[in-house]
Amino acid sequence: MDVLASLADGFAVALTWQNLGLALLGCFLGTIIGALPGLGPSNGVAILIPLAFTLGLPATPALILLTSVYYGAMYGGRISSILLNIPGDEPALMTTLDGYPMTKKGQAGEALALSGIASFVGAFFATWGLVFLAPQLVKVALLFGPAEYFALFTLAFATLGGIAARNQAKAVIAAALGLGIAMVGVDHQTGVPRLTFGEIHLYEGIDFLIAIVGLFAISEVLLFLEHAKGEAPEASTTKLSRITAPLSMLKKTTGTMARSTVIGFVSGVLPGAGASLGSFVSYTIEKRLSDKEGTFGKGDPRGVAAPEAGNNAAAGGALVPMLALGVPGSGTTAVLLAMLMALNITPGPLLFTQQPDVVWGLIAALFIGNIMLLLLNVPMVGLFVRVLQVPTKYLMPAVAMIAFVGIYGLTGSTFDLLLMIGFGVGGYLLRKLDVPLVPVILGILLGNIMEKSMRRALTISDGDYSVLWGSPIAITIWALAIAGFLAPIIVGRFLRPRKDATVSP
Amino acid sequence: MSDRILGGTCLVLALLYIYFATQVRVGFISDPMGPKAFPIFIGVVLALGSIYTLLRPDPEPVWPKLGRFGEIVFAVVVMIAYTYALPELGFIISTTFAAGFLSWRLGARPLAAAIAGVGISLGIFVVFRLILKLSLAIGPWGF
Numbered sequence: 001m002d003v004l005a006s007l008a009d010g011f012a013v014a015l016t017w018q019n020l021g022l023a024l025l026g027c028f029l030g031t032i033i034g035a036l037p038g039l040g041p042s043n044g045v046a047i048l049i050p051l052a053f054t055l056g057l058p059a060t061p062a063l064i065l066l067t068s069v070y071y072g073a074m075y076g077g078r079i080s081s082i083l084l085n086i087p088g089d090e091p092a093l094m095t096t097l098d099g100y101p102m103t104k105k106g107q108a109g110e111a112l113a114l115s116g117i118a119s120f121v122g123a124f125f126a127t128w129g130l131v132f133l134a135p136q137l138v139k140v141a142l143l144f145g146p147a148e149y150f151a152l153f154t155l156a157f158a159t160l161g162g163i164a165a166r167n168q169a170k171a172v173i174a175a176a177l178g179l180g181i182a183m184v185g186v187d188h189q190t191g192v193p194r195l196t197f198g199e200i201h202l203y204e205g206i207d208f209l210i211a212i213v214g215l216f217a218i219s220e221v222l223l224f225l226e227h228a229k230g231e232a233p234e235a236s237t238t239k240l241s242r243i244t245a246p247l248s249m250l251k252k253t254t255g256t257m258a259r260s261t262v263i264g265f266v267s268g269v270l271p272g273a274g275a276s277l278g279s280f281v282s283y284t285i286e287k288r289l290s291d292k293e294g295t296f297g298k299g300d301p302r303g304v305a306a307p308e309a310g311n312n313a314a315a316g317g318a319l320v321p322m323l324a325l326g327v328p329g330s331g332t333t334a335v336l337l338a339m340l341m342a343l344n345i346t347p348g349p350l351l352f353t354q355q356p357d358v359v360w361g362l363i364a365a366l367f368i369g370n371i372m373l374l375l376l377n378v379p380m381v382g383l384f385v386r387v388l389q390v391p392t393k394y395l396m397p398a399v400a401m402i403a404f405v406g407i408y409g410l411t412g413s414t415f416d417l418l419l420m421i422g423f424g425v426g427g428y429l430l431r432k433l434d435v436p437l438v439p440v441i442l443g444i445l446l447g448n449i450m451e452k453s454m455r456r457a458l459t460i461s462d463g464d465y466s467v468l469w470g471s472p473i474a475i476t477i478w479a480l481a482i483a484g485f486l487a488p489i490i491v492g493r494f495l496r497p498r499k500d501a502t503v504s505p
Numbered sequence: 506m507s508d509r510i511l512g513g514t515c516l517v518l519a520l521l522y523i524y525f526a527t528q529v530r531v532g533f534i535s536d537p538m539g540p541k542a543f544p545i546f547i548g549v550v551l552a553l554g555s556i557y558t559l560l561r562p563d564p565e566p567v568w569p570k571l572g573r574f575g576e577i578v579f580a581v582v583v584m585i586a587y588t589y590a591l592p593e594l595g596f597i598i599s600t601t602f603a604a605g606f607l608s609w610r611l612g613a614r615p616l617a618a619a620i621a622g623v624g625i626s627l628g629i630f631v632v633f634r635l636i637l638k639l640s641l642a643i644g645p646w647g648f
Contacts, residue, residue, distance in 0.1 A: 172554035393611035463537030
């Protein structure tokens with residue numbers, strides 16, 4: 001029961017007026033970011049991290065603000081999916097399948113309310129799962145040495161592409177690019193500069209915040225320019241008659257939400273799978289189980305509740321390996337990991353023993369954020385819908401300028417702004433070429449720790465490379481990594497054609 | 506073709522990377538692995554991924570037409586100019602121009618774009634400078 005005692009301490013941290021205010025602000029901003037078509041949790045949070053950082057907030061309040069933004073964006077993604085048939089990011093894709101048909105049937109309000117409640121159920125119970133599962137995983141993780149950590153980081157890369165990436169070779173290229181960028185700077189072990197070409201600005205390495213903002217935010221602006229029409233999506237004028245879900249609809253979807261929460265949570269915990277798999281599998285299984293009359297895809301409420309509960313539960317589940325092992329399970333948790341590292345917090349087993357107030361404060365903040373999101377999202381969804389009416393021709397310049405403000409406020413250096421633009425152009429090209437961006441970010445984030453673990457393991461073994469697979473735990477992790485890398489190639493053949501079929505409107 | 510260019514470029518990059526990694530000087534005190542091995546290993550991984558992409562390219566992505574491509578290049582030039590203008594002209598003036606340009610190229614009429622530029626610049630200034638006390642670039646006139 002010491003878990004509950006720790007959680008109570010966490011609530012004591014999170015329940016100050018300042019932190020509550022920050023949570024509310026974060027939830028509000030996050031929902032808006034998630035609701036805007038094209039801006040998902042990863043690029044939304046990416047723009048706000050440097051800003052939160054320059055405000056000079058202490059670690060816990062900053063963490064509360066940013067996790068609220070993160071959870072808020074996960075919630076908000078459903079709004080543009082349901083109203084406009086435009087998913088803000090991949091996990092929100094499945095919600096379009098039945099959400100948009102519900103809108104066309106004139107049930108937009110019901111769909112929004114139902115999806116808000118399903119999101120809450122998924123995220124709330126997943127957070128409980130996190131409370132009980134993460135400390136157990138920490139006990140295992142405390143047995144890890146540097147060799148096991150090296151294997152674990154490899155596992156993160158091997159599985160991160162997952163089913164999201166169409167081509168594992170491109171995920172390999174992306175990871176190598178990220179790791180390669182991480183090597184730039186002075187080597188921490190020996191103090192020799194590496195790959196700096198004498199450029200003084202590069203001695204401290206490339207700040208991953210600059211890379212993240214460039215890759216996600218600036219490249220997004222460039223993508224918009226490619227298709228510039230600048231008009232607000234037409235369907236945003238949809239009239240919302242009522243924004244409540246009738247009791248009968250809730251009753252009908254109770255079982256759906258329960259099943260999808262469990263499925264979503266498990267997919268979230270599995271390394272590399274994340275929210276996309278959570279919403280995808282929840283929807284598919286629910287369709288198998290309940291679609292007796294063939295109403296799925298034509299505006300069945302269960303088809304809205306399943307992916308929303310699944311994707312938000314997966315977001316909670318993905319936090320388990322991230323907090324307990326320091327290894328992100330999905331794209332958005334990779335951005336969250338960046339945020340923690342920017343605050344000088346290194347997730348992993350030691351975090352639970354050395355800074356319990358941070359961990360439990362964060363978990364308590366997740367609970368609070370969830371309740372706030374439910375209260376904000378169900379009655380006030382009409383307000384967020386208005387935001388969708390801001391045309392991109394005014395929105396995207398503001399996004400670009402805020403990205404500049406964030407990085408300039410952080411470093412005050414022209415060189416870093418140019419670097420950010422460079423990452424933006426690179427990110428644009430990579431996105432066009434279907435090279436996933438998340439492994440790049442993960443490489444920049446984990447490169448140095450990964451190298452450090454490998455070198456430490458080899459120092460202990462006096463240069464004997466077999467130490468890297470010298471323990472049963474390490475062998476297990478390597479086996480998982482190989483399976484995780486090969487599985488999408490094999491399983492993907494079966495899943496992909498159907499998934500592609502769902503993308504076309 | 507795009508993927509072959511990607512694979513080829515990354516392969517050259519990998520070889521250069523490995524070359525530069527071998528040029529890293531090793532200090533007196535070093536661990537068994539040293540500062541060279543890991544970057545070389547990354548270069549090899551990049552080369553493998555590149556070779557696969559070179560040999561087995563994906564279908565061609567949809568590239569923008571030349572005109573739209575010009576828009577993207579133009580926007581990048583505006584952003585670079587903005588970067589250099591920030592410390593010289595200050596936040597408000599540079600941001601008004603940069604945001605206005607982007608808004609115009611994203612499809613706003615010139616007058617609306619100009620208003621958007623002023624609005625975005627003043628809006629960010631009020632929120633981030635006056636309320637949140639963030640340090641924005643201060644030009645010769647103090648704003």
